[in-house]
Amino acid sequence: MDLLYFAWVRERVGIGQERLDPPAEIHTVADLITWLSRRSPGHAEAFREPDRLRAALDQKFVPLDAPLANVREVALFPPVTGG
Secondary structure (H helix, E strand, C coil): CEEEECHHHHHHHCCCEEECCCCCCCCEHHHHHHHHCCCCHHHHHHCCCHHHCEEEECCEEECCCCECCCCCEEEEECCCCCC
């Protein structure tokens, strides 16, 4: 699974993307975020407040309870603001 990080998520994680194979017990985006938060101090900081995150699965916006079945790409980013 390809993971893409944007904006302050990328800054805190320290990389813009990585390829990982989450364990079988990871079923939703929220599960993935919890699992990712244990990978490094940067991941922990980026995913400390999951309610502040948005996600896209294979380039489609989804809620954090969306299932990950057969997903190739997960993008995680903060809410976009206009101006």
